[in-house]
C-alpha cells in the first residue's frame with residue numbers, strides 16, 4: 386500500500402505509538418467461563434457502565450477520549466487520508482450491525498436502523514461491494530436492514546448470503562452447502578459454514594429458552610457439558626452458544642473477499658466498521674499484511690486492532706455519506722476523462 390507525505394502507510398501501521406496508557410475500559414481479555422465471570426463481563430461491556438457517563442457529544446471533548454483518538458484517529462478527521470489509500474482501487478465495505486448501523490438499546494428486537502441510515506447504506510452498496518457482518522442470524526439482520534443490494538454474513542459469519550447475479554457470488558469453495566432463498570422477491574445465495582450444527586443448537590436453545598435470565602446464566606455451563614462441540618461466548622448482555630469451528634467475522638471477511646474476486650490488495654481496499662469485540666477478528670485480518678482498514682465505533686477508550694475510530698452510529702452515517710459522495714465524484718471524473726479521450730480519438734479520425 387502506498388505511503389503518505391507524513392510517513393504513515395495506508396493500512397497496518399496507523400499513527401505513531403503513544404505512551405502506554407491506563408488499562409482500557411473494555412479489556413480484550415477473556416473472562417473466566419463461570420456464571421459470575423459472564424455477569425461481570427456483561428456488566429462491564431454494557432454501555433451504561435462506562436467510567437464517565439456523559440452524552441455522546443461531550444465525550445468527544447473528554448480529555449481521556451481525545452488522548453485515545455491520537456492512537457485511533459477519527460475516521461472523519463482522517464477521511465482524506467483514508468480515501469487516498471483507496472485511490473485507483475476498489476473499496477469494499479464491511480459493516481457490523483448492532484452499535485454500528487443501529488444504536489445499542491436494551492431490547493435486542495428494538496434495535497432498528499433509521500430510514501436515513503438505510504438510504505446511506507443502500508447508496509454505498511450501489512457504488513461499492515458492501516456486506517453486513519453480524520452476530521445476529523442472517524434472517525434477523527435482514528429483517529432490520531431490508532436491502533437486497535448487499536451481502537449478509539450472520540451468526541458471526543457462519544451464515545452468508547448475497548444477491549444472485551451480482552459480479553462474483555457467495556460460492557462455496559469448501560464443499561459445504563450452498564442453496565438459495567427468496568428475500569423481497571429477489572433470489573439470494575446462501576453459504577453456511579456450520580450448517581451441520583443447526584439441529585444441535587436448536588436442541589440447546591430448547592433446553593434453555595424457558596428459564597429466566599439469571600437461571601440461564603447459571604445453568605448454561607451445565608447444559609453445555611453434554612455438548613463438547615459447542616462453546617459459550619458472551620457480548621453486551623448476550624450469551625451465545627456457538628459451534629466449535631474455526632470461523633469468525635475475520636474468516637467471513639476473507640471468504641467474501643475471495644468469493645467476490647476482491648482478494649487482491651493491490652486492487653482492493655477493504656474497510657471494516659464495527660464496535661464489538663467480535664469485530665476484532667475482522668480488524669486483525671485487515672491489519673495483517675496491511676491489507677485494509679478497521680474503524681472501531683466506540684465512545685469509550687479501548688484497545689483495538691482497528692486503525693481509526695468513530696464515536697457512534699451517527700458518525701458512521703456521516704462517514705458513509707462522505708464515502709458515497711467521494712465515490713460519486715471519482716466516478717464522474719472518470720466519465721469526463723473517458724469522454725475527453727473519446728473526443729480526442731474522434732478528432733484524430735476526422736483529421
Ligand SMILES: O=P(O)(O)OC[C@H]1O[C@H](O[C@H]2O[C@H](CO)[C@@H](O)[C@H](O)[C@H]2O)[C@H](O)[C@@H](O)[C@@H]1O
Pocket residue numbers: 481482483484488489490491492493494496518519520521620621622623625661663
Ligand atoms: O455483530 P453485531 O451486529 O454487533 O451483533 C452483536 C449482538 O447484537 C445484539 O446484541 C447487542 O445489541 C442489542 C441491541 O442494541 C443489545 O440489547 C445487546 O445488549 C447487545 O449485546 C444481538 O442481540 C446479539 O444476538 C448479537 O450477537
